[in-house]
Amino acid sequence: MLVKDRSKSLRIKKLEVFQRRLIQNHPKLLPITDELGGRLAGHHGEQSNDYFLKPFLSKGYTVLHDLRLAAHDSFFQIDTLLISTHYILILEVKYITGTLHFDHLNQVIRVRDDGSEEAFQNPIYQVKRQRSHLTDWLSRNRVPHIPVHSLVVMSNPRTIIKSLPSHKDIPQYITHSPYLQERIQVFDKMHSVEKLTKREITKLSKLLVRQHTPDNPDLIKRYQIEEKDIIKGVYCTKCFYMPVVRKNNTWVCPKCSKKDRNLHLPSLEDYALLYGASITNKEFCNFLQIPSRHVAKRILSNMNLPHTGGCKGRTYTLPYL
Numbered sequence: 001m002l003v004k005d006r007s008k009s010l011r012i013k014k015l016e017v018f019q020r021r022l023i024q025n026h027p028k029l030l031p032i033t034d035e036l037g038g039r040l041a042g043h044h045g046e047q048s049n050d051y052f053l054k055p056f057l058s059k060g061y062t063v064l065h066d067l068r069l070a071a072h073d074s075f076f077q078i079d080t081l082l083i084s085t086h087y088i089l090i091l092e093v094k095y096i097t098g099t100l101h102f103d104h105l106n107q108v109i110r111v112r113d114d115g116s117e118e119a120f121q122n123p124i125y126q127v128k129r130q131r132s133h134l135t136d137w138l139s140r141n142r143v144p145h146i147p148v149h150s151l152v153v154m155s156n157p158r159t160i161i162k163s164l165p166s167h168k169d170i171p172q173y174i175t176h177s178p179y180l181q182e183r184i185q186v187f188d189k190m191h192s193v194e195k196l197t198k199r200e201i202t203k204l205s206k207l208l209v210r211q212h213t214p215d216n217p218d219l220i221k222r223y224q225i226e227e228k229d230i231i232k233g234v235y236c237t238k239c240f241y242m243p244v245v246r247k248n249n250t251w252v253c254p255k256c257s258k259k260d261r262n263l264h265l266p267s268l269e270d271y272a273l274l275y276g277a278s279i280t281n282k283e284f285c286n287f288l289q290i291p292s293r294h295v296a297k298r299i300l301s302n303m304n305l306p307h308t309g310g311c312k313g314r315t316y317t318l319p320y321l
Contacts, residue, residue: 002057003205004212006046006065010273010321012039014219017270020240021231028223045095045155046079052180053080060084062201068213069137075213076133082184083201086191089184090134090150092127096120097156102163102170123152124173141211143204146195149187153177216321220274230274233289234267243289264288264299272320279316 015036022029046065053063062083068075080091098112100120108120127150135148152174154161163170175183196204219225233243234251241255244263251263271279271287279287285296305316 001061002063004064004066004209006043006050008043009039009066010214010216011219012036012043014217014273015039017273018219018223018225020235021242021270021274022225023229023231026229028225032223042093042095046093048095049080049091049093049153049155049177049180052177053082055181056082056184060198062205064205064208066212067208068215069133069208069211070213071133071137075215076130077215078130078134081134081208083196083204084188084191085194085196085198085201087147087149087187087195088134088138089187090127090130090148091153091180092123092130092150093153093155094123094159095155096159099160099162102161102167104164104166124169127152127173141207143207144196144200147191151175151180151183153180232287234264235270237263237266246290246295268318269320272318277318277321279318281314284316 015032018032019029019036022032050065057063064081064083065079067078067081069078078090079093082089082091096110098110101109101111102122103109106122106125108122110118110120112118131148131150138146138148150173154174154176157176157178159176161170161174231242234246235242236244236253236256236258237260238258239253239256241253244251244253244258246252250259250261252259267288268279271283275283281293281296281300284290284300285293288296290296290299300316303316305318307314307316309315
């Protein structure tokens with residue numbers, strides 16, 4: 001059973017807003033585009049790995065994606081958590097191109113097809129830490145003792161792994177997506193004693209979802225983006241032209257002629273991702289480039305948003321975060 005689905009992270013959504021709204025030739029546009037490309041590749045790799053988990057969704061396993069849980073004064077993230085009545089399995093999904101070399105210094109060096117090299121964090125140490133954090137989290141939340149395993153899954157079938165003979169734990173901790181079902185079957189054979197009832201798994205799943213804390217980084221601060229760097233206005237969801245114009249109570253794209261009365265909604269999500277979920281009439285006019293505060297007030301009123309304050313100082317709460 002799938003309890004928590006996979007979706008784009010807030011970080012990816014924010015990077016997409018920057019890519020869409022940063023002024024042309026902005027010096028931070030290239031590093032933002034590079035980060036977005038890498039994170040989207042990882043997201044797509046995780047999605048492709050989900051295909052190999054589908055057979056287990058109807059076999060009594062509980063699956064949760066994209067968990068971020070508290071570990072004392074920090075957080076730890078889990079790409080996929082597989083819960084059975086006998087054990088729990090952490091899956092750390094990696095989409096990496098090229099050849100990975102595990103050397104004698106416990107470094108992981110990625111060699112691309114063009115010969116360039118890049119150092120990576122050892123994913124085996126990463127999943128071992130995740131296992132330690134989750135085991136501690138289960139104990140703190142008084143979950144009955146259950147074995148916890150962790151596995152690194154390479155979702156790119158063309159990733160080549162090379163290691164020294166001393167790295168005997170690589171076959172134990174790393175696999176490729178097509179072999180994931182076989183590895184899960186090995187864990188099934190290892191554990192024959194039931195540790196959690198179906199009812200306890202349901203309770204645990206609800207607790208995991210309730211304690212999940214999405215990562216919401218301040219990328220404006222990180223990339224030092226100023227307000228003048230942001231292109232304002234409503235964008236066209238068909239051709240991405242910006243800004244579209246408002247005529248006769250509807251939005252019209254000058255480039256592709258798309259018409260939509262609710263075209264301001266995706267741009268309001270952009271605002272929420274950039275500045276937060278609270279917005280005033282003045283901020284609404286400024287960001288969407290609406291010259292009339294009366295038109296803005298009418299649009300906001302028609303959205304039936306929760307709000308605080310009187311007519312002049314009213315603040316609306318956007319639903320996107």
